[in-house]
Amino acid sequence: MANEQQKGPGPSVPLRERYLVYPGAPLPDFSTPTAQAFVAEDRRDAKRQYFALVARPGFPTRINCMRFLKGVECPGLMTMAEWGVMDWPPANRKVMVVVYEKPLGGRVMASMTSDFRRVEEVDMVRKVIAPMTEALKKLRALGITHRNIRPTNMFWATPERDRIVLGDCAISPPAFDQPAIVEPLDSGQCVPAGRGNGAYTDDSYAFGASMVMLLQGRNLVAKQEDAAVIRNKMVNGSYSALVGENRMPVQMIEVLRGLLCDDAAQRWHVEALELWLAGRRLSPLISKNEKRAARGFNFGGKDYVTARELSAAFSRNFEAAAQVVLDGRLELWLRRSLDQQDKATAVSDAMHAAVAVATEKKPAFDYMVSKVCMILDTTAPIRFKGLNFLPDGLGNLLAVTVVEGGDVKLIAEAILRSVTKAWVETRESYNPDNSIMENAFNSQKIFLERTTIGNGVERLLYEMNDSMPCLSPHVVDECVMDIRDLLPALNNAARKNEGKGWPVERHIAAFIAARSNFDVDRAIYELSDGNPARSVLAMLNILAILQWRLGQGGMTSLAGWVAGLTGPAINSYNNRETRKQLEKEIPRIAKDGNLVEMARVLDNPEARSLDQQGFDQAKDDWARMQREIKNIEAGQIGTDDEGVKTAQQIASLISVTIAFITTTLLLISRFFNG
Amino acid sequence: MAKPAKGKGKGDAKGKKPKGSNRLLILVTAMALVPFSLPTLIVLFCAMLPTLGAALAERSGSRYAWVCVGGMNFSGLAPWLFDLWFGHHTIDYAIHQLTGVSMLLISYGAAGVGWLIYLGVPPVVATFTTMTSQRRSVVLIADQKKLVDIWGDGVTKGGGGGGAVDPADLL
Numbered sequence: 001m002a003n004e005q006q007k008g009p010g011p012s013v014p015l016r017e018r019y020l021v022y023p024g025a026p027l028p029d030f031s032t033p034t035a036q037a038f039v040a041e042d043r044r045d046a047k048r049q050y051f052a053l054v055a056r057p058g059f060p061t062r063i064n065c066m067r068f069l070k071g072v073e074c075p076g077l078m079t080m081a082e083w084g085v086m087d088w089p090p091a092n093r094k095v096m097v098v099v100y101e102k103p104l105g106g107r108v109m110a111s112m113t114s115d116f117r118r119v120e121e122v123d124m125v126r127k128v129i130a131p132m133t134e135a136l137k138k139l140r141a142l143g144i145t146h147r148n149i150r151p152t153n154m155f156w157a158t159p160e161r162d163r164i165v166l167g168d169c170a171i172s173p174p175a176f177d178q179p180a181i182v183e184p185l186d187s188g189q190c191v192p193a194g195r196g197n198g199a200y201t202d203d204s205y206a207f208g209a210s211m212v213m214l215l216q217g218r219n220l221v222a223k224q225e226d227a228a229v230i231r232n233k234m235v236n237g238s239y240s241a242l243v244g245e246n247r248m249p250v251q252m253i254e255v256l257r258g259l260l261c262d263d264a265a266q267r268w269h270v271e272a273l274e275l276w277l278a279g280r281r282l283s284p285l286i287s288k289n290e291k292r293a294a295r296g297f298n299f300g301g302k303d304y305v306t307a308r309e310l311s312a313a314f315s316r317n318f319e320a321a322a323q324v325v326l327d328g329r330l331e332l333w334l335r336r337s338l339d340q341q342d343k344a345t346a347v348s349d350a351m352h353a354a355v356a357v358a359t360e361k362k363p364a365f366d367y368m369v370s371k372v373c374m375i376l377d378t379t380a381p382i383r384f385k386g387l388n389f390l391p392d393g394l395g396n397l398l399a400v401t402v403v404e405g406g407d408v409k410l411i412a413e414a415i416l417r418s419v420t421k422a423w424v425e426t427r428e429s430y431n432p433d434n435s436i437m438e439n440a441f442n443s444q445k446i447f448l449e450r451t452t453i454g455n456g457v458e459r460l461l462y463e464m465n466d467s468m469p470c471l472s473p474h475v476v477d478e479c480v481m482d483i484r485d486l487l488p489a490l491n492n493a494a495r496k497n498e499g500k501g502w503p504v505e506r507h508i509a510a511f512i513a514a515r516s517n518f519d520v521d522r523a524i525y526e527l528s529d530g531n532p533a534r535s536v537l538a539m540l541n542i543l544a545i546l547q548w549r550l551g552q553g554g555m556t557s558l559a560g561w562v563a564g565l566t567g568p569a570i571n572s573y574n575n576r577e578t579r580k581q582l583e584k585e586i587p588r589i590a591k592d593g594n595l596v597e598m599a600r601v602l603d604n605p606e607a608r609s610l611d612q613q614g615f616d617q618a619k620d621d622w623a624r625m626q627r628e629i630k631n632i633e634a635g636q637i638g639t640d641d642e643g644v645k646t647a648q649q650i651a652s653l654i655s656v657t658i659a660f661i662t663t664t665l666l667l668i669s670r671f672f673n674g
Numbered sequence: 675m676a677k678p679a680k681g682k683g684k685g686d687a688k689g690k691k692p693k694g695s696n697r698l699l700i701l702v703t704a705m706a707l708v709p710f711s712l713p714t715l716i717v718l719f720c721a722m723l724p725t726l727g728a729a730l731a732e733r734s735g736s737r738y739a740w741v742c743v744g745g746m747n748f749s750g751l752a753p754w755l756f757d758l759w760f761g762h763h764t765i766d767y768a769i770h771q772l773t774g775v776s777m778l779l780i781s782y783g784a785a786g787v788g789w790l791i792y793l794g795v796p797p798v799v800a801t802f803t804t805m806t807s808q809r810r811s812v813v814l815i816a817d818q819k820k821l822v823d824i825w826g827d828g829v830t831k832g833g834g835g836g837g838a839v840d841p842a843d844l845l
Contacts, residue, residue, distance in 0.1 A: 574825050618825045625814045632811040643803060647796030648738040654795065655745030655788050662749040666756055 015086045018043055019099045021052040023090050029107055032153065034059060034172040040099045042081065049102040050081055053171045054088060054095050060399040061096050063467040063481065065170040068142040076135025078103060078155065078165050085479045093477035096469075098171050105156020108164060109213065112152055112179050118217030121249035125277065128214055129255070131163050132207055133277060136200070136270040145197050147174035149206035150182045151213045164214075173396040174198065180226040181219070181242065182209040185233055185262055186390060188226070189312070190381045193400035194389025201267045205238070208259025208268075211252070212242050220246055234308050237289065238262050254281065262379075263288065293337040299324060307338060311376035314369060315383035322365040325351050325372050346375045346426070367417045374426040382423050384414045391420045391437055395464025398457070402471065408457050415441065415448055415460070454509035454524035462514035472507035483515040487543070487552050491593075494557035503561055504539045512542060518549050533572035536565055537603045544599035556593035563590035569602045574615040578607070713758055713768035720772055721751040724785030743788035750784025751777070 010024025022039045030037035030051045040050035055061050066083040073079050079101040088095040109116045119128055139146055146169040153167035175195035180188040184205045187195045213219050221229050221242060232241035238260040248256060255276055258268030268276075296303030297310055300317060304310040314321035324330050325347065334344035354361075354368035366385055373383040381390045387410050389397050398411050414420075420441045424434045447459040462468055470480040470489075474497065478489035490503050504512075504527065513524050523545065526538035540562055547555065563586045570582045582601065589598045631640075708715065725747045729740035754777040758768060771777050821829050 574828060576824055576826060615825055615828065618821050618829045619831075622818055622821050622829045625818050629811050629814050629818075632807045632814075643800055644796050645736050645738075647799035648734075648736050648742070648792065650799055651792045651795035652738040652741040652745070655742040655791055657745075659745035659749045659752075663752050666752050670756060670760060 011089075012041070013087055013089065015040075015052070015082055015097055015099060016084050019050065019052070019082050021054075021086070021097060021099070023088065027051050030102070030155075030167075032168060032171065033177045035168070049104070050099050051102045052097050052099045053168055054097050055171050056403075057091055057093060057095055057479070058403045058469060058471060058476065060173055060396060060403070060465050060469075061467045062170040062172075062174065065144050066098060068144050069170065072138065072142070074134055074138040075157075075163060076131035076133070076165055077138065078167060080170070083170070085481060085485075094479035096171070096479060096481070098168060100168065103155035103157050103165055104159045105161045107152065108154040108156060109151035109219075112150075112181075112219050113222045115218045116151075119214045121215065121252060124211075124215065124249075124252065127162060128164050128211065129273065130277060131157075131165065133270060133273045135166050136203055136207070136273070139203065140200055140270055145174065145200060146203045147195070147198055147206075148172075148177060149203055149210055150178060151210050151219075153177070154210065154214075173400060174393070175202075176396070176400070178206065181221055181229050182206045184264065185230065185238070186379050186381050188230055188233070190388045190390055190393060191397065194381070194387070194393035194397035196390045196393030196396065198390070198392070199264065200269055201264045204259050204267055204269055204273075208256055209238075209242055211256060211259065212248070215248060215252060216246060220244055231309070231312075233262070234290065234306070234312070264379075291338060291340070293333065295333075295337045297330070297333045297337070307334070307340065307343065307376040308380070311373045311380055311383070314373050314376070315380075315386065315388065318366060318369050318385050321369045321372070325368060326355070326365070330372070343375055347372050350375065363413075363417060367419065367422070370417075370419050371422040371426065374423055378426055378428050382414070382419050384417075384419050385410060387411070387414065391423055391441070394420070394441075398461055399465045399468050402457070402461055412448055412457060412460075415445055418445065452525070452528035453504075453506050454513045454527055456506070456510070458506050458510035459513055462511050470507055470511040472505055472511070474501075474503065474505070474508065480511070483512065483546070484550055484552075486511065487546055487550065487555055487558065490543075490561075491555045491558040494561040502539060502565065503558065504542055509542070512546065516546070516549075518545065520545055532568035536567075536569045537599075540566065540569070540595065540599045540602060544595040547595045554593040555595060556591065559590040559593045559595055559598060560587075562595065562598065563587055566598075566602060573608070573611050574618075575611050578611060713763050713765050714755070716765065716768045717751070717755060717758055717771060717777075721754070721778060721781040722747055724782055724788075728785075728789070739789075739792050742792035743785050746788030746791065747781055747785035750781035754781075 010022065012020035012022050014020055020041045020043060022041070025039035027037040027039060030053070032053065034056050035053040037051045037053050040052040042048055042050060066080065069077070069080045070083060071080070080098060081101055082099045084097065085094050086097050087093075088097075135146070146166060148169040149166060154164050155167055157163040157165045173193055173195075174197045175183060175187060176192045178187075178192070178195070182205075183195065184202055187198060187202055221232075221244070224232075229241060239257050242260065243256070255268070255273070258272060258276075261267040290306040290308050292305045296305045298304075299310060299313050300320060302313070304313060328351075331344045331348050331351070334340050334347060350368050350371045354364040357364035370382065370384045373380065381388045381393075394411070394415070398408060400406075401408050401411060418441070421438055424438045427434060444460050444463055447455050447463060448457065450456065450459075458471075461471070467481065470476070470486065474493040475486065475489040478485065478492060480486050480489045486508070490508070494503070509524055509527055512520060520542055523538045523541045526534050527542070529535045529538065543558070543562060547553070566586055570579050570586070573579050573582065585601060586598060589601065722744070725740055725744035728743040729737075732739040754771050758771065761767065
């Protein structure tokens with residue numbers, strides 16, 4: 001009955017014909033910063049309580065996580081019952097929805113600044129660490145990271161509040177909703193969209209930071225700005241920055257220091273947690289402080305004694321940073337005050353490379369400063385003209401920027417300048433994953449350099465984000481994530497829009513190019529052809545290939561839309577009879593919704609070859625006739641050499657004939673006269 | 675007309691030798707016949723002088739004048755030639771015929787008619803051709819219009835199709 005009361009007014013919307021979501025019954029207590037929660041119900045089991053998280057329209061989600069987590073039951077995770085795209089009447093469009101089994105004990109922490117009842121240290125293992133370890137273990141087994149671990153995304157699983165479960169991690173980009181204080185130093189310095197999927201150790205860190213708050217019943221650094229917390233982490237280490245002067249239970253110090261270790265290589269992972277839970281005690285990790293310079297480096301009126309802090313300062317003022325790198329002061333400081341010869345040499349190399357560029361000094365200097373920032377702090381994210389991001393977060397950053405209508409120029413410039421390459425070059429140790437990532441970025445750079453339809457930023461958007469719905473104005477309301485949903489969505493668009501514009505515009509072309517596992521490259525390339533007939537045929541061929549490959553017939557409205565655009569292709573036939581036949585045939589095919597047949601009829605190489613041969617013959621015939629007419633008009637027929645010769649032949653024939661007749665007659669008379 | 679040209683071009687070196695040997699064969703045969711047909715040769719030579727003159731005088735490449743004149747010339751000479759062959763095939767009779775005015779007058783007159791035919795037929799043929807070519811022109815223009823109706827204005831140009839595109843690009 002309780003569930004019945006929560007449903008509220010209004011009808012429900014079905015998801016995959018099993019779950020019902022009630023748009024009139026919001027659940028603010030289960031909402032996230034980027035997704036609203038609503039009451040949901042299982043048609044097969046009305047007694048269990050569910051809620052649905054509705055993604056922000058157009059926002060990228062983590063479909064990969066959804067695929068893996070659906071139906072997974074784990075003591076530390078909310079159970080994801082279902083996910084998918086569904087109609088959403090309040091927005092009058094389709095949206096991505098994830099349905100979870102409802103935790104019955106409520107949210108652990110209402111907001112990052114609110115107080116809550118602390119978890120006693122005696123309960124910590126049973127209520128928090130054990131279920132969280134299970135959750136992290138399960139996530140690792142599934143090969144995914146959570147990237148959304150914080151007290152405000154933790155729930156008490158039962159009304160008795162005896163176990164904590166992690167909230168959603170799939171409805172928004174990874175770590176997008178995370179406050180900087182629960183993120184490791186590198187990720188914390190990034191813009192929220194640019195943090196990327198990260199590593200398992202990032203989840204360990206977020207869990208450690210959450211544990212500090214759970215033990216204290218509040219966020220100890222709630223009153224501090226994110227920048228201040230990050231700086232404190234840089235200078236004093238994460239443990240000191242988050243715990244400060246506060247007392248932590250002695251038995252928890254070891255696990256907290258392990259989880260909050262700033263060196264990701266040494267940070268505790270799930271196996272270490274399991275060992276700790278099993279009773280094995282290790283000596284607490286002591287964070288290594290950054291090497292301090294004998295003499296501070298003055299930049300922007302402030303002295304910096306560590307390279308890490310200076311790197312962060314440089315990222316905030318690229319132009320001034322370029323000057324201090326170019327005048328050699330930085331190199332000198334690294335050699336003399338910080339005694340880091342390797343870094344000094346690397347900075348010198350970057351400077352000389354920038355100076356050697358003959359043209360466009362400014363972009364070269366920007367790249368140089370970006371690289372110097374990475375050299376100074378090898379644990380920092382990519383810093384490019386005020387934009388901080390991790391390489392695997394670049395796709396999400398681009399997606400969020402596009403969806404929010406932001407300027408993608410800076411992101412595009414970062415890719416074109418190959419700052420990711422600089423990031424790979426400045427790593428302290430070799431990681432094969434980095435090489436794979438660099439190759440991927442090189443391919444994406446090529447897509448970006450091509451500005452033709454099917455390439456550019458749009459192509460990059462879909463290549464770098466598997467979960468990105470197609471943003472074409474034709475289908476944006478249909479939330480097309482899968483290429484199989486594209487033709488039906490376009491068919492609906494054709495019905496609604498009555499076929500305005502081209503069905504295969506920049507976003508559609510890029511989406512198809514990125515998502516299809518069959519060859520459409522040639523057709524995509526020809527879309528930008530200056531020849532209207534060729535580009536129309538390319539558009540038709542792309543849609544026909546999709547229809548054929550995916551076996552989706554009956555696209556009547558879409559075929560009608562396309563048929564209305566085939567004029568240039570029909571007119572490319574020379575024979576007017578053929579054109580008339582096609583003009584009659586194409587609407588007939590469109591009524592059947594058969595794009596494959598339409599493409600076959602319009603782009604038939606044999607018919608085109610015959611048409612061309614006939615046309616060439618007709619041209620020759622016309623030219624021959626024209627010559628003859630001109631000769632007649634010039635009065636040359638009969639008086640020209642040919643005519644005279646013919647006449648002379650006739651005269652000779654007459655003469656010889658007379659001679660023959662005369663001779664014959666004389667001979668006959670001779671015979672008869674004896 | 676193309677065939678002789680082809681044959682001529684195909685083997686000048688090969689062709690000259692047989693032609694020369696044919697002429698030699700004809701000359702030798704004619705020389706062999708001289709003792710037996712001398713009266714005929716005397717009559718032919720004297721009566722067919724206009725044909726010889728036409729053959730030598732003609733400058734045009736077609737060389738139909740001597741055929742035309744020769745045909746008529748022979749027609750005029752034929753009665754006397756048959757008299758010679760079927761009557762008295764002797765040198766005396768041949769000279770008798772030559773000295774009579776009528777044979778030469780008629781054969782030379784016939785040659786003159788041959789010339790008239792040669793000179794008169796071409797203008798007549800030209801006039802006739804002009805008359806028929808007007809009608810031909812109308813037919814050609816109609817055929818051209820049909821081509822344009824079927825294939826578009828593109829057929830009237832050096833290149834390009836009936837539409838705005840080059841159909842060859844689509845192949």
